[in-house]
Amino acid sequence: MSPSLSPFPPIADYAFLSDCHTGALVAPDGSVDWLCLPAFDSASVFGNLLDRGAGSFRFGPYDINVPTARAYEPGTNVMTTTWHTPSGWLVVRDALVMGPRRGADVVTPHTRPPADDDTEHMLVRTVECLRGSVEVELVCEPAFDYGRTPATWTLVGDDDHTADATGAGQTFRLSTDMLIGIEGGSARARHVLSTGDTAFCALSWSATLAAPTDAQDAVARVEATIHFWRQWLSRARVPDHHLRPAIERSALTIKGLTYMPTGATVAALTTSLPETPGGERNWDYRYTWIRDTTFTLQALHYLNLDWEADEFMQFVADLEPTEDGSLQIMYGIDGRRDLTESTRDELSGYEGARPVRIGNGAFDQRQNDVYGAVLDSILLHTARSSHLPRRLWPLVESQATAAMKAWREPDQGIWEARGKPQHYVSSKLMGWVALDRAAKLAAIRDDAEREATWRAEADVIRADILEHGVSDAGVLRQHYDTEALDASTLLAPLFGFLPGTDPRIRATVEAVERDLSENGFVLRYRTDETDDGLSGKEGTFLICSFWLVSALATIGEMDRANAVMERLLRIASPLGLYAEEFEVERARHLGNVPQAFSHLALIEAAGRIVLDDYRRELSL
Numbered sequence: 165m166s167p168s169l170s171p172f173p174p175i176a177d178y179a180f181l182s183d184c185h186t187g188a189l190v191a192p193d194g195s196v197d198w199l200c201l202p203a204f205d206s207a208s209v210f211g212n213l214l215d216r217g218a219g220s221f222r223f224g225p226y227d228i229n230v231p232t233a234r235a236y237e238p239g240t241n242v243m244t245t246t247w248h249t250p251s252g253w254l255v256v257r258d259a260l261v262m263g264p265r266r267g268a269d270v271v272t273p274h275t276r277p278p279a280d281d282d283t284e285h286m287l288v289r290t291v292e293c294l295r296g297s298v299e300v301e302l303v304c305e306p307a308f309d310y311g312r313t314p315a316t317w318t319l320v321g322d323d324d325h326t327a328d329a330t331g332a333g334q335t336f337r338l339s340t341d342m343l344i345g346i347e348g349g350s351a352r353a354r355h356v357l358s359t360g361d362t363a364f365c366a367l368s369w370s371a372t373l374a375a376p377t378d379a380q381d382a383v384a385r386v387e388a389t390i391h392f393w394r395q396w397l398s399r400a401r402v403p404d405h406h407l408r409p410a411i412e413r414s415a416l417t418i419k420g421l422t423y424m425p426t427g428a429t430v431a432a433l434t435t436s437l438p439e440t441p442g443g444e445r446n447w448d449y450r451y452t453w454i455r456d457t458t459f460t461l462q463a464l465h466y467l468n469l470d471w472e473a474d475e476f477m478q479f480v481a482d483l484e485p486t487e488d489g490s491l492q493i494m495y496g497i498d499g500r501r502d503l504t505e506s507t508r509d510e511l512s513g514y515e516g517a518r519p520v521r522i523g524n525g526a527f528d529q530r531q532n533d534v535y536g537a538v539l540d541s542i543l544l545h546t547a548r549s550s551h552l553p554r555r556l557w558p559l560v561e562s563q564a565t566a567a568m569k570a571w572r573e574p575d576q577g578i579w580e581a582r583g584k585p586q587h588y589v590s591s592k593l594m595g596w597v598a599l600d601r602a603a604k605l606a607a608i609r610d611d612a613e614r615e616a617t618w619r620a621e622a623d624v625i626r627a628d629i630l631e632h633g634v635s636d637a638g639v640l641r642q643h644y645d646t647e648a649l650d651a652s653t654l655l656a657p658l659f660g661f662l663p664g665t666d667p668r669i670r671a672t673v674e675a676v677e678r679d680l681s682e683n684g685f686v687l688r689y690r691t692d693e694t695d696d697g698l699s700g701k702e703g704t705f706l707i708c709s710f711w712l713v714s715a716l717a718t719i720g721e722m723d724r725a726n727a728v729m730e731r732l733l734r735i736a737s738p739l740g741l742y743a744e745e746f747e748v749e750r751a752r753h754l755g756n757v758p759q760a761f762s763h764l765a766l767i768e769a770a771g772r773i774v775l776d777d778y779r780r781e782l783s784l
């Protein structure tokens with residue numbers, strides 16, 4: 165389907181709202197095209213993102229679809245859309261409501277703020293007419309269970325201001341100060357506002373279905389949400405630098421991808437936004453990857469948001485391991501282990517990209533980097549809090565033991581290739597990270613015996629990589645049986661496997677920059693050189709481009725690092741968001757959005773540019 169004729173808005177045009185239980189995507193025309201209830205990984209009730217008949221909720225001026233301006237309320241995940249129509253001006257504000265923060269503002273990084281779980285399970289949309297007179301419309305057309313079940317509407321009370329939508333065993337309530345009419349599966353309202361008039365609508369899905377009583381109440385809830393996000397952000401230490409707005413938007417996005425009840429984070433808000441336009445590289449990212457989340461923790465620690473990271477450590481410590489004692493590579497946001505993948509073949513997919521996948525078949529893959537990711541986080545946690553919590557020690561032992569057993573084996577690698585297992589260099593180097601960090605943790609515990617065992621194994625892994633994983637040109641390669649490049653080898657300097665002064669690191673960074681880049685954006689690998697078990701060429705991978713910034717900083721090439729960073733800032737979405745990939749030819753975002761990987765790597769890259777030494781700042 166030609167993008168110019170596509171009924172689907174570009175991926176980068178969506179605004180992201182979150183209440184840290186679920187999130188919504190709002191299209192420029194004021195339509196909520198993605199919302200899963202009650203949690204990130206629940207079935208969608210508004211799924212227009214993946215099929216134009218799978219549910220939407222529009223609120224905005226009647227007959228005008230292109231807004232004048234869209235922006236987040238500064239320092240928040242609350243959206244403001246300004247509309248200029250032939251007859252006047254409107255401002256709409258959209259928020260997934262967070263309740264007021266009670267108690268004193270907490271300043272120490274390790275103290276959990278009080279009453280933080282104040283989500284109201286409610287989407288509130290307010291409108292004010294600034295000048296003239298404008299007709300506002302509301303069209304709420306849910307389709308439960310990823311579009312399978314249209315809503316049955318029931319008016320509540322006798323004033324036509326409240327209606328319940330039911331389907332697939334779920335009910336939510338629509339409340340508004342406009343008069344609701346029911347037409348089949350949709351609830352509709354239209355109302356003319358004049359200068360100074362306000363109106364609101366709200367969807368609520370908590371057990372009580374409590375809703376705002378009037379527009380003033382609705383505005384107060386939006387204000388409370390603004391206050392919540394600003395208070396949250398005020399606790400982050402963000403460098404005073406021109407990168408500050410990008411760091412702040414990334415911090416707010418990462419927090420917005422966190423599931424508050426457990427502290428787990430989702431890799432992205434969405435499922436099945438294609439990595440290859442019209443292709444099969446469509447994945448469900450609404451789960452918690454150990455790798456993605458432990459990388460996120462680094463970013464949170466860097467921002468001084470240690471208690472957020474502490475929550476996740478508790479989540480990891482409580483996870484149910486597999487039969488051999490190791491962790492899965494990913495879990496549900498509630499800690500569940502089974503994420504069996506299925507397809508929803510009745511959905512068209514975004515711009516025809518099929519299949520739409522629910523669940524993720526990678527959940528039981530062998531990916532040997534995961535032990536290093538966990539142990540690096542535990543060391544970071546220990547360094548930041550100046551002690552190694554006793555309940556984490558069994559995890560250190562089990563992950564180090566698993567890494568000792570696993571590192572010699574081939575695996576699916578950090579990119580979760582669905583092809584033949586290989587001896588991926590980045591998996592081996594994360595194996596080195598696992599045993600290096602385990603040895604350091606044993607030293608902190610005065611356990612000389614384990615320290616010596618784990619250090620000796622780390623040395624063996626390092627020697628193995630340097631013998632089998634380096635090409636004749638002195639460049640780290642993708643796996644032991646190929647000359648192909650892979651951007652994940654940039655992790656070598658970022659995790660301290662070799663220093664930036666080592667010629668092999670310089671050669672690797674420069675090879676990726678020169679041979680794995682398109683117009684300065686980095687591919688994770690070349691799909692024509694790598695059998696990942698899938699068809700189609702993908703876009704450049706944004707985390708890899710941010711890694712290049714960080715890696716260039718480690719080899720002292722600050723001008724080049726800055727140049728790549730500035731290029732990356734220029735391709736951010738108009739609201740400062742990043743999807744997973746960027747297609748250079750058409751200058752568009754691809755893949756799931758917003759993607760934690762991209763935002764957390766932005767924070768690390770910014771940290772390395774601003775500080776020159778990110779890990780020193782992390783006290784490692």
Ligand SMILES: OC[C@H]1O[C@H](O[C@H]2O[C@H](CO)[C@@H](O)[C@H](O)[C@H]2O)[C@H](O)[C@@H](O)[C@@H]1O
Binds near residue numbers: 431447526579581
């Ligand atoms: O490319 C194939 C794989 O793509 C997805 O994995 C990617 O996303 C993960 C979550 O951010 C990330 O941890 C991984 O490194 C990426 O390659 C997908 O989830 C996999 O099922 C798929 O095989």
